[in-house]
Amino acid sequence: MAIDSHCHLDDDAFVPDRDAVIARAQALGVRGIVVPAYRADCFDRLRDCCARPSLLSLWPAYGLHPCYVAAHEAEHVSRLEDLLATTDAVAVGEIGLDRHAEDLRHPGLWRRQQDLLAAQLQLAQSYDLPVILHARSAYAELISMLRRHRPCAGVVHAFNGRLEQAYAFLDLGLVLGVGGVITQPSAQRLRDILRRLPQDAWVLESDAPDMLPYEVYRVGGRRNEPSFLAYNIAALAQTLERSPVWVAQQAEQTTRRILRLPALDASE
Numbered sequence: 044m045a046i047d048s049h050c051h052l053d054d055d056a057f058v059p060d061r062d063a064v065i066a067r068a069q070a071l072g073v074r075g076i077v078v079p080a081y082r083a084d085c086f087d088r089l090r091d092c093c094a095r096p097s098l099l100s101l102w103p104a105y106g107l108h109p110c111y112v113a114a115h116e117a118e119h120v121s122r123l124e125d126l127l128a129t130t131d132a133v134a135v136g137e138i139g140l141d142r143h144a145e146d147l148r149h150p151g152l153w154r155r156q157q158d159l160l161a162a163q164l165q166l167a168q169s170y171d172l173p174v175i176l177h178a179r180s181a182y183a184e185l186i187s188m189l190r191r192h193r194p195c196a197g198v199v200h201a202f203n204g205r206l207e208q209a210y211a212f213l214d215l216g217l218v219l220g221v222g223g224v225i226t227q228p229s230a231q232r233l234r235d236i237l238r239r240l241p242q243d244a245w246v247l248e249s250d251a252p253d254m255l256p257y258e259v260y261r262v263g264g265r266r267n268e269p270s271f272l273a274y275n276i277a278a279l280a281q282t283l284e285r286s287p288v289w290v291a292q293q294a295e296q297t298t299r300r301i302l303r304l305p306a307l308d309a310s311e
């Protein structure tokens with residue numbers, strides 16, 4: 044009934060109980076999870092995680108995350124290209140721009156984030172793959188780079204911008220990732236924007252192990268997991284005055300369209 048379009052299931056946080064996490068997600072109606080990468084030294088781990096037999100479909104994406112810009116080297120871009128050419132990656136991600144990355148205290152690293160993003164957008168074009176984008180305090184720069192290196196499609200993960208920025212992304216053929224932020228009492232602007240957008244403008248994401256839904260955070264929860272997607276679905280359903288089932292199905296259709304995921308077979 045739902046797809047988690049963004050979960051770091053390969054993360055060390057899930058080493059103790061990954062199978063149980065997957066089983067809980069499946070029991071709550073999650074049918075598939077997109078697992079984006081953040082650093083080249085995690086590519087093998089991620090590929091193995093997605094290749095293991097699982098109750099769910101696990102789809103890998105590969106990319107170099109802007110928050111780890113100091114760790115990325117030229118050979119990592121070649122390594123990324125090899126993976127895009129030879130594996131069943133569904134997207135290039137997560138990639139983007141982040142003005143709050145710690146590394147930006149070092150001169151030149153903001154420029155390097157932009158160069159890395161340009162190189163990865165070009166790879167996405169070459170391999171005709173959608174992108175999974177991360178941006179903080181950088182939507183204007185991101186939009187202008189996307190206009191220069193336009194991908195075929197993609198998701199703006201954890202969107203929390205303004206209405207005109209939302210429309211700029213939609214005009215570029217992208218959709219918005221709706222995650223834990225929507226559960227926060229302070230997220231009124233985001234909820235107002237989502238009410239005004241078309242129903243095929245968004246997908247659902249947990250961003251686990253990060254971005255705990257407010258209800259779980261409030262009671263002392265520490266680690267997010269894909270079964271908590273149910274909180275994000277409930278908050279979006281309430282926002283749009285629709286049923287949770289409608290929200291989950293609508294988002295699943297949009298995720299499958301944007302990331303070109305295989306249609307479900309009748310047995311699922």
Ligand SMILES: [Zn+2]
Pocket residue numbers: 049051079137250
């Ligand atoms: Zn992420």
